[in-house]
Amino acid sequence: xxxxxxxxxxxxxxxxxxxxxxxxxxxxxxxxxxxxxxxxxxxxxxxxxxxxxxxxxxxxxxxxxxxxxxxxxxxxxxxxxxxxxxxxxxxxxxxxxxxxxxxxxxxxxxxxxxxxxxxxxxxxxxxxxxxxxxxxxxxxxxxxxxxxxxxxxxxxxxxxxxxxxxxxxxxxxxxxxxxxxxxxxxxxxxxxxxxxxxxxxxxxxxxxxxxxxxxxxxxxxxxxxxxxxxxxxxxxxxxxxxxxxxxxxxxxxx
Numbered sequence: 179x180x181x182x183x184x185x186x187x188x189x190x191x192x193x194x195x196x197x198x199x200x201x202x203x204x205x206x207x208x209x210x211x212x213x214x215x216x217x218x219x220x221x222x223x224x225x226x227x228x229x230x231x232x233x234x235x236x237x238x239x240x241x242x243x244x245x246x247x248x249x250x251x252x253x254x255x256x257x258x259x260x261x262x263x264x265x266x267x268x269x270x271x272x273x274x275x276x277x278x279x280x281x282x283x284x285x286x287x288x289x290x291x292x293x294x295x296x297x298x299x300x301x302x303x304x305x306x307x308x309x310x311x312x313x314x315x316x317x318x319x320x321x322x323x324x325x326x327x328x329x330x331x332x333x334x335x336x337x338x339x340x341x342x343x344x345x346x347x348x349x350x351x352x353x354x355x356x357x358x359x360x361x362x363x364x365x366x367x368x369x370x371x372x373x374x375x376x377x378x379x380x381x382x383x384x385x386x387x388x389x390x391x392x393x394x395x396x397x398x399x400x401x402x403x404x405x406x407x408x409x410x411x412x413x414x415x416x417x418x419x420x421x422x423x424x425x426x427x428x429x430x431x432x
Contacts, residue, residue: 186213195222202230209239218246225252232257237382245269248287251278258283267294268300274398275311277336288313295321304329314341319344324357331361338367345373352379359384375410376403385410390422 186205190213193201201246202209202217208247208416209217214237215225228250237243238261247253248261249272258280262270265287265361273279292314295303300323307318307329318330319341341364344350355377364370375385376399385407389397400406400414 183351186210186366190216193220193222195224198222199224199227202227206234207229207236208233209237210232211243213238214243218243218250221250223250225254226328228257241265241269245273249273249276249279251280253280255280255282262287265290267291267298267306270294270389271306271309274313275309284311284387285313291328292317292346296322301327308333310411311335312337313326315340316344316348319354320349322351325356327354327357331358331364338364338370341367341370342373345370345377350377352381355380356384359388368393368396372399375400377407378405382409384408386413389413389417394418 184207186201189201190198198217198220198381205213209231214231217227218231220227226280227268231237231243231247232253236255238247241264244261245265248265248269250259253261257318259282260324262273265273270287270291274284274291276284279287288311291306291310295306295314295317298306298336303318303321303323303326306314307321308334310318310330312335315330315333315336318326321327341358345355355374357379358370358375363373365388371388374380375388375392375396386409389400392400397414397417401411401418403428406414
């Protein structure tokens with residue numbers, strides 16, 4: 179079933195499941211990177227066809243081929259994990275959030291990317307933060323550069339539960355907490371807002387600015403919490419008694 183090199187792309191595109199395996203096997207030494215990528219993306223790509231590609235050291239030398247092999251749900255797990263080696267951070271990012279990829283492979287890709295974060299430039303970490311899977315959120319939220327935090331907060335995968343977990347068990351810095359407090363999208367979520375209001379490292383000015391948007395239940399919780407900042411608790415009591423217009427929210431010195 180060997181064909182001329184110029185005819186391979188057309189034959190691959192028209193192949194069914196059985197003919198695709200035979201086409202790849204019969205022309206394995208002639209396949210280009212482009213041919214292999216086309217075969218891997220084919221709707222009839224099968225485990226048998228992937229095994230043929232895995233047998234070619236020439237094709238596996240191409241990073242693009244290794245990336246698609248690692249991400250494909252029909253690739254044997256051991257082979258997919260092996261293909262993660264030496265991939266770039268962008269490849270690991272794509273694999274780590276591809277829901278069709280085998281879960282152990284996604285987990286491994288995200289772990290490798292998490293370990294690589296400290297070696298990436300700020301702009302690269304920002305790019306990761308915009309699209310990362312939730313497994314990377316704890317490390318990205320703790321990033322020392324607020325541009326990375328801003329990108330995580332805009333990530334469509336981030337949930338209120340993720341932020342609450344970070345506030346409870348992460349290592350947020352005061353400036354990061356103040357930044358989150360200015361994000362209207364997240365401060366409209368009561369669970370996140372109260373977690374920020376009750377965090378011991380939230381700057382006083384940021385907490386005071388949030389008070390009038392809090393609920394009476396939140397005011398009461400702050401007013402009755404003996405560990406709460408004294409001024410914040412006093413303002414919460416004032417709000418309970420006299421309403422939002424009774425509190426001066428201008429920053430106070432500690």
